[in-house]
Structure formats: structure tokens, C-alpha cells
Amino acid sequence: MIKSEYKIIGVMSGTSLDGIDLVYASYKFFNSWDFEIIHSETLPYDNFWVEILKDLISLSEPELKQIDIEYTSYLAYKIKDFIIKNNISDIDAICSHGHTALHRPDKMLTYQIGNLPILASLLHHRVVCDFRVQDVKLGGQGAPLVPxxxxxxxxxxxxxxxxxxxxxxxxxxxxxxxxxxxxxxxxxxxxxxxxxxxxxxxxxxxxxxxxxxxxxxxxxxxxxxxxxxxxxxxxxxxxxxxxxxxxxxxxxxxxxxxxxxxxxxxxxxxxxxxxxxxxxxxxxxxxxxxxxxxxxxxxxxxxxxxxxxxxIIEFKEALIFGFLGVLKLRGENNCLKSVTGAKYDHSSGVIFHA
CATH class of the missing domain: 3.30.420.40 (ATPase, nucleotide binding domain)
Incomplete structure (x- = not known):
């Protein structure tokens, strides 16, 4: 259903390995879009995850798939903790970037861990994620998506x-x-x-x-x-x-x-x-x-x-990945061919239901 206001948790993990950025934000549409960040937090990675995430490109395919399962469960745990800590009850969707493991658009390959269907079932909320894959399949770079x-x-x-x-x-x-x-x-x-x-x-x-x-x-x-x-x-x-x-x-x-x-x-x-x-x-x-x-x-x-x-300095990307999820839920374009080089503008991402 198309609405004029959405309450979203946006989740972002970047290549600098600073941690998981989480925002709980409201997005409103009345002729143009506006937003409000209600809660925000960065959860630093411990040494265990830093060591794993910094060298994902060296893993074999079976190793990477196993890490994907473990990371998705870890991500769900962190998001659930954020929800409980901030007493958040009104959630239209959790919209997550995941963490980039491989990104070679020249070979039509991109892989973000943490985007498995179990994320929705573990959180008991609708999840929108995996925003890059479709764009790469359409000949795009799969990045950047924030524009x-x-x-x-x-x-x-x-x-x-x-x-x-x-x-x-x-x-x-x-x-x-x-x-x-x-x-x-x-x-x-x-x-x-x-x-x-x-x-x-x-x-x-x-x-x-x-x-x-x-x-x-x-x-x-x-x-x-x-x-x-x-x-x-x-x-x-x-x-x-x-x-x-x-x-x-x-x-x-x-x-x-x-x-x-x-x-x-x-x-x-x-x-x-x-x-x-x-x-x-x-x-x-x-x-x-x-x-x-x-x-x-x-x-x-x-x-x-x-x-x-x-x-805004610290959470703009998490805020915008939340917004990409809103656009996906509305069936509106969230990837632009002028940005990524894809064949056409499109609404990217996967929706998982709890």
C-alpha cells in the first residue's frame, strides 16, 4: 500500500569497517520528500568480525556462504538489540545494505553478505535488502546507490x-x-x-x-x-x-x-x-x-x-538505504541508469516477509 509516511530502520556497513550504522527514521511525502532521524547508533565490530570482514575476497565460495549465514544472524541480533534499546514498535520495514564481500561489476559480479531471507524471520519484520544485484545484472556498476x-x-x-x-x-x-x-x-x-x-x-x-x-x-x-x-x-x-x-x-x-x-x-x-x-x-x-x-x-x-x-555526517548512508527501501516498497525507481550505467532506471532490492 502506498502511504505518505513510513517508519523505517536503515542499516549500513561500510568498507572502512567502522561498524554497523543504524537509524530509525520517518520519511514523509507531501509534494516532496522530507525525513527525520529519530534514533541512531553505530555498533562497532569486535576484533573477530573485523578480521573476517577485512579479507572476505580471499574466501572460497563455500566459506563465504557460511560466513553469510553467520553474519546475517549476527546482523539480526544487532538490529533486534537496537529495537529493544530504543523501544521501537512502529516499523514498516528494515532496509539493509548488508556488507560488501565481492564487487566486480566488470565481471557482472557483486555479493553482499547479510541479505539472506532468515534476516526477516529472525527479526519478525519485513526486510528490504540486496540493492546492488539487479543493477549489475542490468549492466550497471551496482554503485553508488546513495545518489x-x-x-x-x-x-x-x-x-x-x-x-x-x-x-x-x-x-x-x-x-x-x-x-x-x-x-x-x-x-x-x-x-x-x-x-x-x-x-x-x-x-x-x-x-x-x-x-x-x-x-x-x-x-x-x-x-x-x-x-x-x-x-x-x-x-x-x-x-x-x-x-x-x-x-x-x-x-x-x-x-x-x-x-x-x-x-x-x-x-x-x-x-x-x-x-x-x-x-x-x-x-x-x-x-x-x-x-x-x-x-x-x-x-x-x-x-x-x-x-x-x-x-547527517555519521548516518546519511544508513538513512538513504532506508529510503531506498521505501522507494522499493512503493515500486518507484531507486537506481538511476545515469548513475550506475544500467540499461534503464529501475526499482532494485529484494523484499523478504517475516
Whole structure:
């Protein structure tokens, strides 16, 4: 049934392995869409799950399928705890991204764990999930999927930039929404900081003490991906094939690697922003808290770089995956061919009933 208001739990787990982002939000439609985040929380992964999730691409198919079962049950447990803790009773659906195990759209392959039918039966609620698979089958990249939400929930900004495991951006160009991955961010920065026994570089303090290696910076900026036009997306496989071997070959101190890579991020992002000199850029994701990274981006562009409220910074992706589920329930398009390169706009995702 088409309604004007939906109460949804949105669930997101990103490549940076920060944890599971959960939002309980209300989405209302009266001529245009509006939303309210009612409850939100990030549940960090323990060491057991971090070790498993960071190396999913090395698992065999039987191993991956077993992990999928275990992760789906774990996800259900975490969502149920969130519901109980916040005394949530009014739920139209739980809409979950799952966690990306494999993403090779060039081979028409994408696999997110945590999207099995048992999620609905364990939670006793309707579930909308597995948003990427259909798009890849239609020749799309299966990513990024957030731009539909950017367009309908955050239309007052010229650009929406997310600094998560990867930097991705969306904007309207020639009356069409376009979006694509720009470059790796936390998936690389956090990997090197972990060598120092830290989960992340607090405010970018370590990077700020490093020196730029100009030759490494030059080779990073010359990687073929940056010459490609959109639609395009990145995955851990690309980072392991191209970024880590290149960075490691220079045998630099961690602080110098971080400093050089932040310069690389700032340059690549500014390349995408500087065609429009007076635009507003909404910046979200965990990378916003890296002050040194944030300031480095600002030095390369004259655009208005806007840091929103904490809820939006941390939970925008979970909020939008909840919204993708709403659109699926309404039978409305939540994947745009202008963004992913699919054959046509479509309503993606799978609905499981309790």
C-alpha cells in the first residue's frame, strides 16, 4: 500500500569497517520528500568480525556462504538489540545494505553478505535488502546507490560528497543525476594507521606531521582509474591490486604515507569540484572528522564545503538505504541508469516477509 509516511530502520556497513550504522527514521511525502532521524547508533565490530570482514575476497565460495549465514544472524541480533534499546514498535520495514564481500561489476559480479531471507524471520519484520544485484545484472556498476537519496532528500546542495572507505560524489548534470567513486579514503588511511596500533588517525594529527613524497603522489595521480569517465566505482580488490603495492614499494614511514595519500585525496576530489566555482558541497562520512583531510580539501577549491550535523555526517548512508527501501516498497525507481550505467532506471532490492 502506498502511504505518505513510513517508519523505517536503515542499516549500513561500510568498507572502512567502522561498524554497523543504524537509524530509525520517518520519511514523509507531501509534494516532496522530507525525513527525520529519530534514533541512531553505530555498533562497532569486535576484533573477530573485523578480521573476517577485512579479507572476505580471499574466501572460497563455500566459506563465504557460511560466513553469510553467520553474519546475517549476527546482523539480526544487532538490529533486534537496537529495537529493544530504543523501544521501537512502529516499523514498516528494515532496509539493509548488508556488507560488501565481492564487487566486480566488470565481471557482472557483486555479493553482499547479510541479505539472506532468515534476516526477516529472525527479526519478525519485513526486510528490504540486496540493492546492488539487479543493477549489475542490468549492466550497471551496482554503485553508488546513495545518489537517489541525495537527489530527493538533499536537493538544496549542488554536490553531495561522502568520505567513507571511498570518496564518492553525486550531483545533477544536464538534468540528470550522476554519481561515481572518486578515490579511496579511509580504507587506505586506516590500513596504515593500524600498523601503529590505532584504529584511525585522530583528526589527521599523524598525517599532519608527515612529508609529501612527490614521486609517490605523481604515480598515484597517474593511475588509470582517474582517467576514466563516470559511471565508475571502486572496491577493495582495486585497492589491493593498485594502491597498496605502489605505496609499499616506496618503503616510507607511516606518517609520510598518510600525508602523501591525503594530498592525493584532496587533489582528486578538487578535480571533480572545480568545474563549478560557486557550488555548495555537503560533506558526510567518517572522513569529515579528519580535520587535516577536511582542511586539505578546502585548500584546493573555492567552493563552499559544508559540514552538517553529527547525525547527517555519521548516518546519511544508513538513512538513504532506508529510503531506498521505501522507494522499493512503493515500486518507484531507486537506481538511476545515469548513475550506475544500467540499461534503464529501475526499482532494485529484494523484499523478504517475516
Amino acid at each position: 537517489v537519496g541525495d537527489d530527493l532528500l538533499f536537493s538544496k546542495f549542488d554536490y553531495c560528497l561522502n568520505l567513507g572507505g571511498f570518496a564518492n560524489i553525486s550531483t545533477t548534470f544536464n538534468k540528470e543525476r550522476i554519481a561515481y567513486d572518486i578515490c579511496p579514503v579511509n580504507i587506505v588511511l586506516n590500513a596504515y594507521v593500524k600498523q601503529m596500533g590505532l584504529d584511525f588517525d585522530d583528526k589527521g594529527n599523524m598525517a599532519s606531521k608527515g612529508k609529501i613524497n612527490n614521486e609517490l603522489l605523481k604515480q598515484l595521480n597517474e593511475l588509470d582509474f582517474y582517467k576514466e569517465t563516470h559511471p565508475k566505482s571502486l572496491g577493495l580488490e582495486w585497492v589491493k591490486d593498485f594502491i597498496f603495492p605502489l605505496m609499499d614499494s616506496f618503503q616510507l614511514e607511516v606518517k609520510d604515507i598518510l600525508r602523501t595519500f591525503i594530498e592525493h585525496i584532496a587533489i582528486q576530489i578538487s578535480n571533480e569540484l572545480n568545474n563549478n566555482k560557486e557550488s555548495s558541497v555537503l560533506v558526510t562520512g567518517g572522513g569529515v572528522y579528519n580535520d587535516f583531510l577536511f582542511d586539505s580539501i578546502k585548500t584546493y577549491t573555492n567552493n563552499a564545503i559544508i559540514k552538517p550535523t553529527k547525525d
